Amino acid sequence: MKRIIVTGGLGQIGSELVPFLRNKYGKENVIVADIRKPENVDEIEPFITLDVRNEEAIISAIKENDVDAMYHLAAILSAKGEENPQLAFDVNIKGLYAVLEAGRKTGLERIMIPSSIAAFGPETPKDNTPNDTILKPRTMYGISKVTGELLALYYWEKYGLDVRGVRYPGIISWKAPPGGGTTDYAVEIFYYALKGEKYTCFLREDATLPMMYMPDAIKAITMLADAPAENLVHRADFNIAAMSFSPKELVEEIRKYVDFEVEYKPDYRQKIADSWPRSIDDSAARKEWGWNPDYNMASMVKDMVKNLKKKLGL
Numbered sequence: 001m002k003r004i005i006v007t008g009g010l011g012q013i014g015s016e017l018v019p020f021l022r023n024k025y026g027k028e029n030v031i032v033a034d035i036r037k038p039e040n041v042d043e044i045e046p047f048i049t050l051d052v053r054n055e056e057a058i059i060s061a062i063k064e065n066d067v068d069a070m071y072h073l074a075a076i077l078s079a080k081g082e083e084n085p086q087l088a089f090d091v092n093i094k095g096l097y098a099v100l101e102a103g104r105k106t107g108l109e110r111i112m113i114p115s116s117i118a119a120f121g122p123e124t125p126k127d128n129t130p131n132d133t134i135l136k137p138r139t140m141y142g143i144s145k146v147t148g149e150l151l152a153l154y155y156w157e158k159y160g161l162d163v164r165g166v167r168y169p170g171i172i173s174w175k176a177p178p179g180g181g182t183t184d185y186a187v188e189i190f191y192y193a194l195k196g197e198k199y200t201c202f203l204r205e206d207a208t209l210p211m212m213y214m215p216d217a218i219k220a221i222t223m224l225a226d227a228p229a230e231n232l233v234h235r236a237d238f239n240i241a242a243m244s245f246s247p248k249e250l251v252e253e254i255r256k257y258v259d260f261e262v263e264y265k266p267d268y269r270q271k272i273a274d275s276w277p278r279s280i281d282d283s284a285a286r287k288e289w290g291w292n293p294d295y296n297m298a299s300m301v302k303d304m305v306k307n308l309k310k311k312l313g314l
Contacts, residue, residue, distance in 0.1 A: 001069035001110060001225070003029045005061060007052050007099070008074030010034040010044075013114070013217060015176040017071060020218050031065055035074070052095035058102035068109040071221070072099045078118050078141040079269050080180030085140035092144030100151060104159050112225050113165040113236055115149050117210055118142035118182075122275045129277035131239045131284040138275050152236035164224050165236030169210035169244075169280065171217050172300060174307045182272045183209055186250060190304050193260040194314055202267045205248035208278045212242040213295040213303070220291060227289035234284055241280035242293035243300070253301045 004021055008014050009032035021030045033050040041047050048061055052074045061067070074095060081088030096113065103111050120129060121136035135146045145167075152163035170183025178184035185201050192199035212220075220240045245253075251262050285291035295303070308314075 001025070003031070003065060003067045004069045004071065005031045005033050005048075005065065005067050006071045006073060007033045007050060008072075010036065010038055011073055012171060012173060012176045012179045013214070014071075014073045016173065016214050017073070017218055017221070020222065021071075024222075031061075031067070033061065033074075053090060053098055055098040055101050058098055059106055062102060062106045062108065069111070069225075070099065070103065070108060071112045072096065073114065075144070076141065077179050077181040078116075078139055078272055079182050079184070081141035081144075082139055082268065082272070088140040088144060092141065093147050096144070096148050096151060100155050100161065100163065103163075104155065104161050108161065110162045110164065110225060112221055113148050113152060113163060114221060115145045115165045115167045115236055116141070117167055117169050117276050117280065118272075119145040119149060119167060119237075120275070120277055124277060126278045128279050128281045129239065130281050131234065131237065139272055142275075149235070149237040156235055162229060163236055164232070166220050166224055166238045166240045166285070167280075168217060169212045169241065171212055171214055172304065173214035174304050174311060175214070182269045182276075183211065185247060186211055189247075189250065189262070190254065190308055191312075193254050193258050194305070194308055194312060196258075196260060198261040198263070201247050201262060201264045202269050203247055203264070203273055204266050204270060205264050206246050207266075207270065207273050208244055208246040208249075209273060209276055210241055210244045210278070210280045211297075212240070212293070213300040216242050216293045216295055219294065220285075223291065224285075224289055231288050233288055238285040238288075238291075239280045239282040240285050240291055240293075241282040242295060243297045244279045245297050250297070250301070253297055254305070257301070257305045
């Protein structure tokens with residue numbers, strides 16, 4: 001990969017993936033693409049406004065910028081997707097199809113399309129969830145992720161288009177705000193705790209879910225992007241794991257640094273969480289491309305508290 005477009009580059013993952021890629025490939029070789037134009041666009045350049053549902057616009061962007069790879073991050077996440085499932089279908093499924101077709105027609109070297117634990121459903125084993133298992137999600141976001149995994153395999157076998165992806169758990173980051181996911185509490189709670197404010201959690205205190213710190217999320221997708229194709233048995237459906245915890249366990253860990261009050265008022269997002277695994281078997285990723293996380297819950301919380309204190313001026 002020499003020149004890369006990152007769709008949804010202003011989002012939670014994109015805002016940290018882009019600096020990583022620019023450090024590796026050079027700032028001018030990593031183009032941020034998003035449907036909205038930021039106020040500080042001069043700081044983000046090179047930047048293009050792009051609707052991922054517009055195949056012709058994607059093809060033009062690839063050709064005009066001499067792009068050979070894409071990280072396709074643009075998506076409507078789980079909770080937001082249930083508020084507007086029609087938009088989630090349009091962006092997540094039609095948008096991905098447009099990206100794949102553009103990649104096929106222009107001969108892209110590689111496309112990275114993150115999947116999610118949302119691809120699983122109530123029938124999936126909850127503990128140590130296998131990489132190859134039943135996929136019957138009940139959310140439009142989850143349905144779009146299963147569709148993406150299958151399309152990636154199809155475009156690889158049918159057209160030789162090298163499409164890869166990891167199934168992300170909940171992502172925790174101090175640099176960018178969350179984007180409307182079911183695991184957003186695990187980011188929001190730090191802000192309330194450090195400001196000494198009461199936090200109302202929208203999940204039950206025992207709702208254990210797989211989670212990952214952003215540095216590991218960036219490490220995972222870029223490791224997979226660089227992995228030799230001949231080593232890969234799977235394509236865009238790699239389980240990756242780092243830690244699993246409940247809101248109560250996270251609260252107890254944060255209270256080692258600061259005391260704060262929490263109450264639990266589960267809402268519609270609890271039903272989504274109930275359909276997801278508690279822990280993940282990522283042995284396929286470890287075997288096929290050497291995946292291994294750097295952070296557990298304790299080291300993640302320590303780093304989050306340290307960096308958010310600086311960010312918030314506390």
